[in-house]
Amino acid sequence: MRLPRLPPLALYVHIPWCLRKCPYCDFNSHEKRGELPEGEYVDAVVADLEASLPKVWGRRLHTIFIGGGTPSLFAPEAIERLLTGIRTRIPVDPEAEITMEANPGTFEAARFRGYRDAGVTRLSVGVQSFSDARLAAIGRVHGADEARRALEAALAIFPTVNADLMYALPGQSLGEAVADVRTAIAIGAPHVSAYHLTLEPDTHFHRYPPALPGEDTAADMQQAIEEALAASGHEHYETSAFARAGHRARHNLNYWTFGDYLGLGAGAHGKLSFQDRITREMRIRKPAGYLRAALAGAAIDEAHAVDEAELPFEFMLNALRPIEGFPVALFAERTGLPITAIAAELDRLEAAGLLARDHQHIRPTQKGQRFLNDLLEPFLPGHAVARPARTISISPRDTARPT
Numbered sequence: 001m002r003l004p005r006l007p008p009l010a011l012y013v014h015i016p017w018c019l020r021k022c023p024y025c026d027f028n029s030h031e032k033r034g035e036l037p038e039g040e041y042v043d044a045v046v047a048d049l050e051a052s053l054p055k056v057w058g059r060r061l062h063t064i065f066i067g068g069g070t071p072s073l074f075a076p077e078a079i080e081r082l083l084t085g086i087r088t089r090i091p092v093d094p095e096a097e098i099t100m101e102a103n104p105g106t107f108e109a110a111r112f113r114g115y116r117d118a119g120v121t122r123l124s125v126g127v128q129s130f131s132d133a134r135l136a137a138i139g140r141v142h143g144a145d146e147a148r149r150a151l152e153a154a155l156a157i158f159p160t161v162n163a164d165l166m167y168a169l170p171g172q173s174l175g176e177a178v179a180d181v182r183t184a185i186a187i188g189a190p191h192v193s194a195y196h197l198t199l200e201p202d203t204h205f206h207r208y209p210p211a212l213p214g215e216d217t218a219a220d221m222q223q224a225i226e227e228a229l230a231a232s233g234h235e236h237y238e239t240s241a242f243a244r245a246g247h248r249a250r251h252n253l254n255y256w257t258f259g260d261y262l263g264l265g266a267g268a269h270g271k272l273s274f275q276d277r278i279t280r281e282m283r284i285r286k287p288a289g290y291l292r293a294a295l296a297g298a299a300i301d302e303a304h305a306v307d308e309a310e311l312p313f314e315f316m317l318n319a320l321r322p323i324e325g326f327p328v329a330l331f332a333e334r335t336g337l338p339i340t341a342i343a344a345e346l347d348r349l350e351a352a353g354l355l356a357r358d359h360q361h362i363r364p365t366q367k368g369q370r371f372l373n374d375l376l377e378p379f380l381p382g383h384a385v386a387r388p389a390r391t392i393s394i395s396p397r398d399t400a401r402p403t
Contacts, residue, residue, distance in 0.1 A: 001276065001277070001278075001308055001311070001335065001336030001337055002275060002276060003273055003274075003275050003278075003334075003335075003336045004332070004336075005333065006059065006260065006273050006274075006275075007254075007257070007258065007259040007260050007273055008062045008254055008259045008260065009056060009059045009060065009061055009259070009260045009261070009262065010061065010062060010063045010065070010251055010254045010255075010259060010260065010261040011061050011063070011064045011065070011086065011261065011262050011264065012067065012251075012261050012263045012265075012268055012270070013045055013064070013066045013264050013265050013268070014028065014067055014068065014069065014263070014264070014266055014267060014268040014283075015066065015067070015068045015070070015071040015073070015074060015265060016028055016029055016069045016266045016267060017029070017030055017031070017036055017068070017069050017070065017073055017287070018030070018032065018068060018069045018070040018103070019031070019073070019103070019106070020139070020141050021204075022138060022139045022140065023138065023139045023204035023205045023208075024138060024197060024199070024200065024203055024205045025200075026200035026201065026202055026203050027069070028266060028267030029068060029069045030069070032073060036073060036074070037291065038074050038075060038078040039081075040295075041078075041265075041287075041291065042078055042081050042082045042085065043295065044290065044291045044294035044295050044299070045082060045085075045264045045265055045294065046085035046086070046089070047294050047295050047297060048264045048265075048283070048294040048297075048299045049085070049086060049089055049090065049264055050297070051294075051297040051298070051299070052262055053089065053090065055262075056090065056262060056272070059090075059091075060090075060092065060093055061086070061090055061091065061092045061093060062093050062096055062250070062254065063096055063097045063250050063251035063254060064083070064086065064092070064097075064098045064099070065098075065099045065100075065251045066099065066100040066101065066120075067100075067101050068101055070101070070102075070103045070105075070106060071100050071101050071102070072100070072101070072102035072103055072106040072115075073103075073106055075111075075114070076111060076113075076114025076117065076118050077118075079100065079118045079119075079120065080114075080117070080118035080119065083118055083119045083120075097121055097122055097249075097250040098119055098120050098121045099120070099121070099123070099124055099162075099249070099251055100115055100120045100123060100124070101123075101126060102115075102125050102150065102154070103125075103126050103141070103142065104125060104127065104142040104146040104147045104149075104150035104151075105141040105146065107142075107149060107150035107153065109153045109157075112154060112157050112158075113157055116157050116158055120158070121158065121159055121160070122158060122159070122162070122249075123154045123157075123158045123161050124161075124162040124164060124193075125147075125150050125154050125162065125163055126164045127147045127163050127164055127184065128140055128147075128164060128165060128166045129144070129147075129165065129166065129169060129172075129180050130144045130147055130148065130179070130180050130183045130184075131144055131172075131176055131179075131180065133171070134170075134171070134172055134176065134180075135147075137169060137170040138166070138169055138170065139204075148183070148187065151163055151184070152187055155187065155188050155189070160190055160191065160246075160247050161190065161191065162189070162192070162249065163184040163187075163189035163191070163193070164193050164195070165181060165192060165193065165194045165195070166194075166196075166197050167180070167194060167195070167196060167197070167218070167225060168197050168212055168213050168217075168221060169197055169212075169213075170210035170211060170212055171211065172221075173213075174217060174220055174221055174224060177221040177224065177225060178224045178225065178228055181194065181225050181228050181229060182228060185228065185229070185232045185234075190234075190244045190246075190247040191234075191241070191242070191243045191244070191247045191248070191249065192234060192241075192242045192243075193240055193241050193242075194222075194240055194242065195240050196218060196222065197212065199212075229242040233245075236323055237322060237323055237324070238256060238321050238322050238323065239321045239323075239369065239372065253322075255318055256318045256319060257318070257319065257322075257326065257330060258314070258315050258318050258319060258330075259334075260272050260273050263281065263282075263283065264283065265283060265290070266283060266284065266285055266287045266289075266290035267282070267284070267290075268282070268283045269281065269282050269283075270282075273334075277305045278305065278306045278311065278314075278335075278336075279303060279304065279305050279306065280302075280304060280306060281300050281302065281303045282301050282302040282303075283299045283300060283301060284299055284300075284301045307381075308337070309381045310381055311335040311336075311337060312335070312341065312345070312379045313376065313379040313380050313381065314335075315331060315335050316379045317379075319331075320363075320368070320372070320375055320376065321372075322363075323363070323364070323369065324361075324363055325356075325357075325361055325362050325363025325364060326361070326362060326363075327360060327361055328360055328361060328362055331362075342379065345378040345379055346362070348378055349375060349378060352374075353365055353367050353368075354367055354368035354371065354375045355375065
């Protein structure tokens with residue numbers, strides 16, 4: 001393989017603490033116990049960045065995403081110091097989208113204003129539902145009123161805001177699912193991420209499954225949610241993402257076009273391209289271990305070059321999530337492989353009605369969008385049985401965190 005040019009570069013910073021571990025959450029998150037080591041953690045992330053600079057010399061950050069956990073547990077002063085530390089070590093585009101996740105359970109208007117003053121341009125609010133009963137059923141620490149007030153305050157302070165919602169929750173009816181979306185629309189959220197609740201391995205809900213709506217009901221919820229958002233002017237531009245004009249998540253679009261991202265923080269994943277190879281990295285997961293190692297310039301726990309045989313699957317796992325698909329030329333540009341390397345797979349998927357294409361563009365059909373695993377399976381090395389498709393290692397989160 002030989003890349004004709006390097007893709008855009010983004011930065012993901014993981015803050016791993018939260019108030020309470022949700023029963024559906026399989027992220028690297030840890031319940032807050034006592035005071036958080038905010039200053040030490042920022043120092044560790046900045047040291048981690050410094051140690052990574054030789055791999056990204058001459059490159060510029062186009063987006064930054066601060067995710068978790070619950071990053072809004074950190075004071076605005078800590079976030080400002082973090083962003084200042086980043087800007088003084090690597091060029092950041094003057095128009096960079098800088099997103100931060102916030103939990104309504106940590107909501108204070110003054111705190112939100114502090115994040116905006118620190119340089120955050122986009123807030124992603126983990127609403128999940130506007131029903132007290134449904135929020136209690138999924139173990140959230142906030143209530144419906146907090147969710148409304150947090151979203152309203154975010155919209156008054158930030159240029160653009162995402163509302164994270166989940167559907168197919170324990171005990172949820174079709175009407176309740178649609179009501180959640182209509183509430184987000186009425187409040188004015190220009191971007192909505194709507195995720196189907198899934199029971200991920202190694203979670204409380206996987207060990208003790210709650211009673212969830214059936215598949216047909218969940219499918220009806222998905223269709224009704226898509227229709228409600230379309231009627232309000234939110235374009236369905238990715239499997240779980242809807243945005244009004246000018247409010248697409250640029251950071252996530254970088255993931256979905258197989259762009260590069262440097263991942264800093266406990267358990268963060270990264271993908272970096274070089275002219276002759278594409279590499280993946282993972283940081284040490286445990287916060288205490290990460291702190292020690294990052295301050296010593298040795299935060300990486302795993303790193304490897306992606307095997308050439310895996311590149312078609314890795315690319316398609318991302319690029320087939322956007323509704324509009326991708327330009328044909330992007331495959332060679334981002335993988336270093338010719339499009340003819342996957343000609344047989346494309347022919348088969350087109351014949352099955354899962355894919356549509358011409359000489360310039362490839363996109364999933366509506367059937368392909370509904371059966372994403374079937375769409376991706378032919379690209380697996382050896383055409384093994386596909387695992388669940390997870391470009392976004394996230395269920396209820398507005399950022400793509402590849403596993």
